[in-house]
Amino acid sequence: MSEVSVAAVAVPGGGLLHEIRATLTVWEREMIRFRRDPFRIVASFGQPLLFLFVLGGGLGSLIQTGAPGVDFKTFLFPGVLSMSVLFTAAFSGISMVWDREFGFLREMLVAPVSTAAIMTGKCLGGATVATLQSIVVLALAGLVGVPYDPVMMIEMLVFLFLMSFMITALALVLAARVKQVQSAMPMVQLIITPLMFLSGALFPLSRLPDWLWWVTHLNPMTYAVEPVRSVVFDRLDIDPALRAVLDPGIVWSGYQVPVIVQVAIVAVCALVLLTLAVKLFARTE
Amino acid sequence: MDVRTDSESVLPRIDTRQEAVRVRGLVKRYGKIEAVRGIDLTVHAGETFGFLGPNGAGKSTTIKILCTLVDASEGTAEVAGLDVATERDAVRRNIGLVFQEPTLDGYLTAEQNMRFHAQLYGVDRASFARRNREVLEMVGLYERRNDLVNTFSGGMRRRLEIARGLLHSPHVLFLDEPTIGLDPQTRASIWNYIGQLHRHEDITVFVTTHYMDEAEHCDRIAIMNEGLIVALDTPAALKAAIGKDRVQISTADDKAAIAALKEKFDLDAQMHEGLVTFAVAEGAAFVPQLFEGLGIAILSVTVNRPSLDDVFLAHTGTTMRDAESREKFNPMVARFRGR
Numbered sequence: 001m002s003e004v005s006v007a008a009v010a011v012p013g014g015g016l017l018h019e020i021r022a023t024l025t026v027w028e029r030e031m032i033r034f035r036r037d038p039f040r041i042v043a044s045f046g047q048p049l050l051f052l053f054v055l056g057g058g059l060g061s062l063i064q065t066g067a068p069g070v071d072f073k074t075f076l077f078p079g080v081l082s083m084s085v086l087f088t089a090a091f092s093g094i095s096m097v098w099d100r101e102f103g104f105l106r107e108m109l110v111a112p113v114s115t116a117a118i119m120t121g122k123c124l125g126g127a128t129v130a131t132l133q134s135i136v137v138l139a140l141a142g143l144v145g146v147p148y149d150p151v152m153m154i155e156m157l158v159f160l161f162l163m164s165f166m167i168t169a170l171a172l173v174l175a176a177r178v179k180q181v182q183s184a185m186p187m188v189q190l191i192i193t194p195l196m197f198l199s200g201a202l203f204p205l206s207r208l209p210d211w212l213w214w215v216t217h218l219n220p221m222t223y224a225v226e227p228v229r230s231v232v233f234d235r236l237d238i239d240p241a242l243r244a245v246l247d248p249g250i251v252w253s254g255y256q257v258p259v260i261v262q263v264a265i266v267a268v269c270a271l272v273l274l275t276l277a278v279k280l281f282a283r284t285e
Numbered sequence: 286m287d288v289r290t291d292s293e294s295v296l297p298r299i300d301t302r303q304e305a306v307r308v309r310g311l312v313k314r315y316g317k318i319e320a321v322r323g324i325d326l327t328v329h330a331g332e333t334f335g336f337l338g339p340n341g342a343g344k345s346t347t348i349k350i351l352c353t354l355v356d357a358s359e360g361t362a363e364v365a366g367l368d369v370a371t372e373r374d375a376v377r378r379n380i381g382l383v384f385q386e387p388t389l390d391g392y393l394t395a396e397q398n399m400r401f402h403a404q405l406y407g408v409d410r411a412s413f414a415r416r417n418r419e420v421l422e423m424v425g426l427y428e429r430r431n432d433l434v435n436t437f438s439g440g441m442r443r444r445l446e447i448a449r450g451l452l453h454s455p456h457v458l459f460l461d462e463p464t465i466g467l468d469p470q471t472r473a474s475i476w477n478y479i480g481q482l483h484r485h486e487d488i489t490v491f492v493t494t495h496y497m498d499e500a501e502h503c504d505r506i507a508i509m510n511e512g513l514i515v516a517l518d519t520p521a522a523l524k525a526a527i528g529k530d531r532v533q534i535s536t537a538d539d540k541a542a543i544a545a546l547k548e549k550f551d552l553d554a555q556m557h558e559g560l561v562t563f564a565v566a567e568g569a570a571f572v573p574q575l576f577e578g579l580g581i582a583i584l585s586v587t588v589n590r591p592s593l594d595d596v597f598l599a600h601t602g603t604t605m606r607d608a609e610s611r612e613k614f615n616p617m618v619a620r621f622r623g624r
């Protein structure tokens with residue numbers, strides 16, 4: 001064995017800068033793993049396509065939008081985008097169950113950084129992966145009558161990023177409680193499916209029965225999907241009466257909730273969920 | 286850091302003034318189970334400290350408390366002079382850890398695993414490049430640094446974990462069964478690295494093991510049983526404390542020899558491995574008396590100094606070998622071994 005002089009490295013104390021670096025490190029790991037698995041993009045592409053063209057095509061023939069310019073698929077497009085983001089983000093968050101199973105969670109939790117830094121990194125990672133994947137779906141905009149407006153696209157990506165951050169945080173909360181790998185997927189389905197169906201991603205929020213109005217308006221996903229749809233409809237040249245049916249926005253007993261408030265609601269939900277995840281993971285042993 | 290040559294003693298100079306680990310009245314309860322039942326322990330800076338005990342003795346639990354991964358129910362523990370309960374992050378910066386269970390990400394390369402660790406511990410880029418190379422070269426994995434960890438064998442993963450534990454120059458390195466499930470050659474090489482460490486670094490090694498032959502590498506060992514420390518000393522002193530040597534003889538008439546031993550020397554002998562076996566203080570000095578007084582032809586004699594196995598047996602009522610074979614049926618261990 002060769003004799004080498006091993007110089008000691010000095011490990012600095014903590015501090016905000018160190019926490020940020022740790023967050024980026026956790027984020028970077030998600031990116032590396034994403035790049036390693038290109039099949040993930042293909043796999044996550046199939047379901048949105050199916051929803052968009054089969055559901056959109058099938059239902060579209062039944063539902064008359066009333067105007068020749070607006071296809072039901074156009075209406076569905078922001079919802080399908082949200083859906084693809086929802087699934088990817090949820091799986092990113094729940095992957096913490098595998099990190100626990102394979103021991104890597106412990107490597108993260110015993111490091112001299114806060115649990116908050118680790119969880120934030122994980123959420124940023126999930127949000128980035130989900131947003132990157134949504135670009136593939138977004139590229140189809142032209143096929144369903146949504147214009148390729150760069151400003152609109154950027155706005156949509158920002159909203160989708162925020163949405164996926166919130167969903168990753170939600171999945172982390174679940175992951176803290178699910179101890180077995182086998183239960184992880186059913187758990188995701190159990191939570192994600194109602195979130196999606198009760199959010200207005202797949203149907204307009206106008207003329208809902210009373211109970212459904214309450215459920216959809218208590219669902220944070222609704223406030224995450226609506227901004228995405230509203231920036232699309234802003235670019236469409238349609239009759240205001242028709243828009244009021246397809247994209248009425250969110251109305252609380254007569255008060256038209258502005259997009260900025262919707263975004264704020266999502267951001268607050270994301271922070272609450274993240275805080276909860278940090279609490280649950282802080283000392284899991 | 287001074288570099289000494291290979292010919293020099295492997296034993297580090299132990300600085301008894303400084304305490305790397307100091308544990309007082311430590312208790313850990315998991316619900317009704319008392320995993321650790323009040324232990325006191327001092328590990329000197331610079332020594333290799335072995336922590337032995339049968340399955341479920343509480344070794345891993347003690348390590349987890351020292352690593353700030355779980356809270357103690359009672360008592361205090363200091364690592365590198367820092368309180369594990371109140372100075373958590375400082376303790377973490379000063380320790381390196383290799384757990385009983387693997388903690389690598391198989392979908393990252395060896396170097397990516399190392400970099401992840403370095404960044405969480407705040408090692409800067411330039412130091413990382415140099416240090417990463419040094420520790421990977423030490424465990425013989427530098428050439429494989431760009432391979433996915435999933436393609437590594439169990440022994441390579443273990444070596445990588447040890448290298449990673451050393452990356453941030455910890456003062457105390459905790460190794461929880463670093464050689465479990467490895468072949469004898471890999472085990473030997475891991476102990477070789479541990480021995481080397483003391484020559485290169487100012488480090489204390491706290492290691493648990495099931496293998497008695499490995500415990501001989503330690504400066505001092507503690508034997509833990511059912512949550513208590515039942516013995517703590519240097520291997521030599523522990524063996525000396527057992528006192529009696531084991532003598533095995535083969536004779537022309539074994540039955541008569543056993544009777545004669547009882548009658549003439551008041552010794553209880555038994556047949557063991559086809560040989561008449563008995564324990565006696567100062568076995569070597571006893572052999573001449575034996576030849577003179579037994580009156581039965583003796584064909585061969587072996588005298589064994591007490592082994593750590595005997596020490597272990599005396600303190601825990603079970604041999605390491607029994608503990609080991611039981612461990613083979615421990616589903617947790619079997620699972621981790623499979624990886």
Ligand SMILES: Nc1ncnc2c1ncn2[C@@H]1O[C@H](COP(=O)(O)OP(=O)(O)OP(=O)(O)O)[C@@H](O)[C@H]1O
Pocket residue numbers: 285315318319320338339340341342343344345346347385
């Ligand atoms: N998280 C836990 N919850 C409940 N009981 C636990 C937990 N961790 C350990 N124990 C119990 O504490 C006792 C000591 O376990 P520990 O893992 O410390 O043993 P060990 O000496 O490391 O054994 P081994 O040689 O098998 O690794 C055991 O009875 C175990 O069942």
Ligand SMILES: [Mg+2]
Pocket residue numbers: 344345346385461
């Ligand atoms: Mg153990």
